[in-house]
Amino acid sequence: MITFENVTVRFGDFTALPDLSLHVEEGEFFTLLGPSGCGKSTALRTLAGFNDPASGRLLVDGRDVTALPSDRRGIGMVFQNYALFPSMSVRENIAFGLKVAKRPKDEVHERVHEIAEQVALTPAQLDKGVAELSGGQQQRVAIARALVLRPRILLLDEPLSNLDAKLRNQLRVQLKELQQQFGITSIYVTHDQDEAMSMSDRIAVLDHGRIEQVGTPREVYERSATEFVCTFIGSVHRLGEQAVSRLSQLPGSPVAEGLRSYVRVERLTLRERHRPNDGRLVVDGVVDRADYHGYFTQYAVRLGDRSVSVRVPWSATESAFAAGDEVAIGVAPEDVLQYERSGPEAGA
Amino acid sequence: MITFENVTVRFGDFTALPDLSLHVEEGEFFTLLGPSGCGKSTALRTLAGFNDPASGRLLVDGRDVTALPSDRRGIGMVFQNYALFPSMSVRENIAFGLKVAKRPKDEVHERVHEIAEQVALTPAQLDKGVAELSGGQQQRVAIARALVLRPRILLLDEPLSNLDAKLRNQLRVQLKELQQQFGITSIYVTHDQDEAMSMSDRIAVLDHGRIEQVGTPREVYERSATEFVCTFIGSVHRLGEQAVSRLSQLPGSPVAEGLRSYVRVERLTLRERHRPNDGRLVVDGVVDRADYHGYFTQYAVRLGDRSVSVRVPWSATESAFAAGDEVAIGVAPEDVLQYERSGPEAGA
Amino acid sequence: ACTPPQSGSGDGDSETLTIYSNSVSDGRGEWLQEKAAEAGFTLQFVDLGGGDIQNRLLAEAANPIADVVFGLNNVYFEKLRAAEVLEAYSPSWSGEVDASLGDGEQFWPIVREPIMLITNDEVFPGGEGAPADWPELWTVPEFEGRYEVPTALGGATTQMVLSGILARFRDDAGEHGISADGWAQIGEFFAKGSPAVEGTDLFARMAEGEVDMGQMWLAGKFSREEEYGITTTAISPEIGVPYAVQHVAKVAGTKNAEAAEAFIDWFGGAELQAAWSNEFFTAPTNEVALQDADQDAVELTDSFTPQDIDWTFVAENLDGWIEKIELDVLG
Amino acid sequence: MAVITLAVTAWFSLAFLVLPNLQLLAEVFLADGGLSTRAWGRLLGSERAMSSLRNSVLLALTLSVTVNVVGVFVVLATRYFALRGRRILWLGYATSLIYGGIVMVAGYDFVYGSSGILTRLLTTVLPFVPEDWFVGYPAVVFVMTFASTGNHLLFLNASMARIDQQTVESARQMGASQWTVLRRVVLPTLLPTIFAVTVLTFLGGLGALAVPEVLGGRDFQTIAPMMLTFANTPSSRDLAAALAIILALFTIAMLLILNRLERGGTYFSVAKVSTQLTPQKIGNPVANAVMHVIAYALLVVYVLPPALIVLFSFTDARSISTGTLRADSFTLENYATALLEPTARWPFVVSISYSAVAALVVILGLLFVVRLVTRFPRSRMSTIVEYVLHIPWVMPGTMMVLGLLLLFSTPQGVVGGRVLSGTVGILAVAYVVGKIPFTFRLLKAAFLGINRNVEEAASLLGASQLYTFRRVILPLVLPTAAAITALNFNSMLDDYDTAVFLAHPFYQPLGIFIRNATSGETNADASALVFVYSVILMVIATITLWLIYGGGAARILRLLSPRRARRRSGDALPLDPADQA
Numbered sequence A, B: 001m002i003t004f005e006n007v008t009v010r011f012g013d014f015t016a017l018p019d020l021s022l023h024v025e026e027g028e029f030f031t032l033l034g035p036s037g038c039g040k041s042t043a044l045r046t047l048a049g050f051n052d053p054a055s056g057r058l059l060v061d062g063r064d065v066t067a068l069p070s071d072r073r074g075i076g077m078v079f080q081n082y083a084l085f086p087s088m089s090v091r092e093n094i095a096f097g098l099k100v101a102k103r104p105k106d107e108v109h110e111r112v113h114e115i116a117e118q119v120a121l122t123p124a125q126l127d128k129g130v131a132e133l134s135g136g137q138q139q140r141v142a143i144a145r146a147l148v149l150r151p152r153i154l155l156l157d158e159p160l161s162n163l164d165a166k167l168r169n170q171l172r173v174q175l176k177e178l179q180q181q182f183g184i185t186s187i188y189v190t191h192d193q194d195e196a197m198s199m200s201d202r203i204a205v206l207d208h209g210r211i212e213q214v215g216t217p218r219e220v221y222e223r224s225a226t227e228f229v230c231t232f233i234g235s236v237h238r239l240g241e242q243a244v245s246r247l248s249q250l251p252g253s254p255v256a257e258g259l260r261s262y263v264r265v266e267r268l269t270l271r272e273r274h275r276p277n278d279g280r281l282v283v284d285g286v287v288d289r290a291d292y293h294g295y296f297t298q299y300a301v302r303l304g305d306r307s308v309s310v311r312v313p314w315s316a317t318e319s320a321f322a323a324g325d326e327v328a329i330g331v332a333p334e335d336v337l338q339y340e341r342s343g344p345e346a347g348a
Numbered sequence C: 001a002c003t004p005p006q007s008g009s010g011d012g013d014s015e016t017l018t019i020y021s022n023s024v025s026d027g028r029g030e031w032l033q034e035k036a037a038e039a040g041f042t043l044q045f046v047d048l049g050g051g052d053i054q055n056r057l058l059a060e061a062a063n064p065i066a067d068v069v070f071g072l073n074n075v076y077f078e079k080l081r082a083a084e085v086l087e088a089y090s091p092s093w094s095g096e097v098d099a100s101l102g103d104g105e106q107f108w109p110i111v112r113e114p115i116m117l118i119t120n121d122e123v124f125p126g127g128e129g130a131p132a133d134w135p136e137l138w139t140v141p142e143f144e145g146r147y148e149v150p151t152a153l154g155g156a157t158t159q160m161v162l163s164g165i166l167a168r169f170r171d172d173a174g175e176h177g178i179s180a181d182g183w184a185q186i187g188e189f190f191a192k193g194s195p196a197v198e199g200t201d202l203f204a205r206m207a208e209g210e211v212d213m214g215q216m217w218l219a220g221k222f223s224r225e226e227e228y229g230i231t232t233t234a235i236s237p238e239i240g241v242p243y244a245v246q247h248v249a250k251v252a253g254t255k256n257a258e259a260a261e262a263f264i265d266w267f268g269g270a271e272l273q274a275a276w277s278n279e280f281f282t283a284p285t286n287e288v289a290l291q292d293a294d295q296d297a298v299e300l301t302d303s304f305t306p307q308d309i310d311w312t313f314v315a316e317n318l319d320g321w322i323e324k325i326e327l328d329v330l331g
Numbered sequence D: 001m002a003v004i005t006l007a008v009t010a011w012f013s014l015a016f017l018v019l020p021n022l023q024l025l026a027e028v029f030l031a032d033g034g035l036s037t038r039a040w041g042r043l044l045g046s047e048r049a050m051s052s053l054r055n056s057v058l059l060a061l062t063l064s065v066t067v068n069v070v071g072v073f074v075v076l077a078t079r080y081f082a083l084r085g086r087r088i089l090w091l092g093y094a095t096s097l098i099y100g101g102i103v104m105v106a107g108y109d110f111v112y113g114s115s116g117i118l119t120r121l122l123t124t125v126l127p128f129v130p131e132d133w134f135v136g137y138p139a140v141v142f143v144m145t146f147a148s149t150g151n152h153l154l155f156l157n158a159s160m161a162r163i164d165q166q167t168v169e170s171a172r173q174m175g176a177s178q179w180t181v182l183r184r185v186v187l188p189t190l191l192p193t194i195f196a197v198t199v200l201t202f203l204g205g206l207g208a209l210a211v212p213e214v215l216g217g218r219d220f221q222t223i224a225p226m227m228l229t230f231a232n233t234p235s236s237r238d239l240a241a242a243l244a245i246i247l248a249l250f251t252i253a254m255l256l257i258l259n260r261l262e263r264g265g266t267y268f269s270v271a272k273v274s275t276q277l278t279p280q281k282i283g284n285p286v287a288n289a290v291m292h293v294i295a296y297a298l299l300v301v302y303v304l305p306p307a308l309i310v311l312f313s314f315t316d317a318r319s320i321s322t323g324t325l326r327a328d329s330f331t332l333e334n335y336a337t338a339l340l341e342p343t344a345r346w347p348f349v350v351s352i353s354y355s356a357v358a359a360l361v362v363i364l365g366l367l368f369v370v371r372l373v374t375r376f377p378r379s380r381m382s383t384i385v386e387y388v389l390h391i392p393w394v395m396p397g398t399m400m401v402l403g404l405l406l407l408f409s410t411p412q413g414v415v416g417g418r419v420l421s422g423t424v425g426i427l428a429v430a431y432v433v434g435k436i437p438f439t440f441r442l443l444k445a446a447f448l449g450i451n452r453n454v455e456e457a458a459s460l461l462g463a464s465q466l467y468t469f470r471r472v473i474l475p476l477v478l479p480t481a482a483a484i485t486a487l488n489f490n491s492m493l494d495d496y497d498t499a500v501f502l503a504h505p506f507y508q509p510l511g512i513f514i515r516n517a518t519s520g521e522t523n524a525d526a527s528a529l530v531f532v533y534s535v536i537l538m539v540i541a542t543i544t545l546w547l548i549y550g551g552g553a554a555r556i557l558r559l560l561s562p563r564r565a566r567r568r569s570g571d572a573l574p575l576d577p578a579d580q581a
Ligand SMILES: Nc1ncnc2c1ncn2[C@@H]1O[C@H](COP(=O)(O)OP(=O)(O)OP(=O)(O)O)[C@@H](O)[C@H]1O
Pocket: A131, A132, A133, A134, A135, A136, A137, A162, B011, B014, B016, B034, B035, B036, B037, B038, B039, B040, B041, B042, B043, B080, B191
């Protein structure tokens, strides 16, 4: 449905997107993930028609829209900086698109109230000026303004970044529902892995304007195509050469020597010393610090002169450790992710 | 060190903070947590001197600063809307405070570069205009601008909301380090529970401008004082009356009947049926959907006509389920959180 | 109030004559309109200063809007004629005026008025001790700084005064037809005078004692004396004073040629000129009108000798004089 | 829409800006079949011309500084700082907007002139002060400075309203003093507007006519009167044109410098949602007191002259010229003459209609053009359009007008083969042309203050360019647009220079009427009438300003269309400090 065909975008001499190609299917929930400044917003804005590509084409439904003005692309967008109309009330902001489309008054009124309720804005807030709202409320106005039009294509640039976990979950579910109900093709920018993982059909991981990997959440997480993807998504621990060599010698181990090797921190096991090792590589260490995170605890464990962080989920059967406890860290060979020494140095 | 004494803040007839009292210790990392629009920013802005309290006093170091102009309160702040100076370059934005303080040129230059590096801004970006930065880059400029002054008191209003997980973690660690190194007393606003949990010495949970609970992360999470706190922080599952009654009958159970009862979703266990129950209440169900989240999987389990979501951390020893699998959910009586029917209806 | 008060039915209305004039202010326009209506003319005035009328007529040459122009002095009419803006017409009363005052072909005289040097009677009681002619202003030391000199050179009166002075130094070999001495003299004139103050009348300054004398035209002298409560005397030099003679002419290319001609015949005729004189204290050039004209006005006008000035020469050179004065003399 | 705008702009510029001037320049410079260079030699050889030119440039440069200093202060006192009685201050300072020219000089003369109030005071206390102390360069600068701050009051106020309050807060809170915040954060964001008003001031200085003429004395005469004389003398027009070209060079230099400084800057708030600036309390009590004292001292400076004008408009010519009042000085005769004259009403109708039409046309047209130019700031088209639209600023008014008249008195293909001179329309065209540069410059400044994202958002919501413009952009530039319209309207009411050549005989505007009633060549001395007409014009100007700033228009609109009744903080014109009270 949406295709970026060798799109290049420049700002002066700075190339924000060098040669981006991407295809998004009809009805898909597609996520752009990547470090701050990698060009996610630029990609969305280019699709919406606000940045002129220096070269390349944009296709929507097979039609070349590269030269089409943005109001005729039929795209809805939630802007990263909200871009609310400062001179209008919240209600006027949300109703704007409907009024443009000359919907009857009653319908406008009804739909505005409906969407406002969905994003948890009260009727009293509807009549405030946008500058009188809290940051999160402003963000919700931006979401409501885009959703109320039920566009066929929806671009969302970090739409939930200023919301609390509860509301965030609620809106995630609603966004996803709306998206499925109306078959809206969505491109979503988020820095929140969880969000990306749980909502997306596919994820594209970007770095410096280049695509590192496109795949389902599971593919991207478990079979990260590049070292960058592996280290960017989730927390990983980089294994030392010695550990890799020992892992490769375990029976039936797929681990090869001489490659950069990582293991996701939650796959590390933390046990009392001297428990059976289940075919893992086991290394002894001492707990340095335990950070309580609610449903998991993050331990900093000292192994000689290095410190490794291990994330241990809450579990009724395993006991908790405190600073100073002597522990053993275990790594299973099948959990090791390995990469050629291609990219620049990337630590864990 | 910082005291809010019965502070009331109004906007017109709307009371954003009714009678807020709060005490933050020297060197403490204190977090304000609460739903969007509950008054977190208002509280910070009042402390910084940008909102005049209708009544009440603000004390810093025992000194009444309520009437002091904001530039004489010695407080640093990262604004939720960034409040960058549009007419200045990134460098000038960051150097602003130092120049105002008439620091020598060399020092300014050095400190700007140092802090820029810490927030991962490149020298090339330093010379851009702030409008040419990505959202996350702008946020980092806002952070750098406040940190470079090493204020004794630092107010941070959702300083990391637009950053990707990796950078976020990195900056969290740096913030925390700086805070400890210089003994900066910090008040932090975030909507991210994880962040609140891992960074804070204490957390205040706000709702509608009122404090619901103040305590350490563990207290707030495990011994949530009110139903609001319990349901706002983390994900909980509300237990039906029948389940509560059965739980109360288990041997040595602290569960009482007739109260609203919750259990945190990650404390729910998901097992194959017919395994031993370890003194838990066990309910049979069928897996509806499994959402992959990387280091944990969220299952929607159907129990008769209700659906319960259960978060199962990745674990080598437990097997994964798929939609249609028959499972048993277990609840331990000591994991049940109970509240009087005081507040308004609050679902899980 | 959404239609012009005097218009008939708008553009190109054959009934309405458009008349450019600099002498219809002070109620003269209304009076004339009334009289004209009785005579069957509908008039619409464009009331502007002499220079402005000239410029406007020149610019509109290709598509004239005016039908008739009157009230300007010889210099302007000479220039209009040179630019072929006017059309020859011999009015019915052409025999009743001294045709040599005009060009005897295109523009015809109606009213004449002396341009004078006046002195404050309080300083020079009865003209005692006053200068006898313009050159004394800058040659007699006592008068230095006591006479007003113009600063803006666009006004008709100013131009007459300058012409009156410069014409005495005609030298066809000199710059702009004026001898070097003439330029030196005019330089002295400006250097030793007290520059006029924009927005402050000569009489106001005389009343304040800032200056004692300056240029004025006949009718202006009388109305101002009353207003400021001072009396003045006009100098009557032997060489004479410049007369501003007002003329009337038909504009070339007018769409209402016939009506325009009829108007000119009526306007310059003895009857109307006499009435005009009685109403506005002027001296008509129409000899037939003289008998019924305001005798005081005629007498006063005749009490001065007309200075003998070659107006064609002046018209040819005046712009150059003004330019030179602006650039090299003032300062 | 861009295409239409561009096409219309191109046609209009060609027809009414470029061709008429080319025609005139050709006429004056190509006198005898060849290019005439006579003018340059004449000018360079004239000591007076050169010194006048020097004086004009000196005045323009001086004013660019002094007017900005006073103007910025005035804006701070009425909009930025929370001073007591800001509304009164604003009204007082705004008096400079409702009168000007020779009458304004007279007003100052009543205070500082040889028989002025202050002079009498001074000469009594300090006998050695000469009566005519108020003359020359300092006096001219003084009067013109206070006369020219109106633009600051309107336009700087409007841009100030768009500054994000939180940037001020954050700067304060990083330890910046109020002064530093102002200098480093607030003023830089206002630069486009400051530049725009600086250009206006600079041009005002270059073209200064009445004030130096009266107050300059022998040593400080400027070039404008000379240019006026030359422009009105057919054979000397090449001199006027040559002078115009010299002034144009200065103006272009100024524009180039300012455009360069302006380009590449960011002047819109980059905040997610910016909060409106509220007046700042001055923390330091001494500074606060000083600020109040200066503000009110300035109020007196501003208000005395117009107050005296109103007072003296009820007296006879003699009292006016001598600046003295006696019990029997007062008379209503002047008002009677001015108001009861039977034909007096029509010119008012004509002038108000012309001014309203031209003010609206120019603002509406330029809103589109400026939007185009600011959308594509780096395109060559924008640069060309921008410079072409500045032509009327560099050509002397009379020359512009003559060019129009000359060109359009023969059928011109560019206007469909029609003859325009003699029609009612040509005066309106000239008015529009004359107001283009001023309008363009200030509108551009306003547009630079809008964050592009907002516009983008609207277009994604399906709004056409036009709709976006109307509902999103317009409310944001409305304060400035309204201010421009008001000023344009007021300034055209008493226009003489344009009307004198172009007015249709049946539709002659007020300026001609007033000039006829009051010119020095009428028989009666009409200086008293000048005052009366000025006061009447002041009343009209005040009504215009009230309509726009005092909420008058809003009130009327509300009566006309209840749907628009609700005024949000954003649409309210934030210029009137009362809005923030
Ligand atoms: N200037 C104002 N005028 C009127 N109401 C305001 C103003 N500023 C804030 N409010 C209201 O006060 C309440 C608290 O706002 P505040 O900005 O403190 O919320 P917050 O807790 O920071 O929320 P968020 O997490 O969304 O940023 C909100 O309901 C908001 O609408």
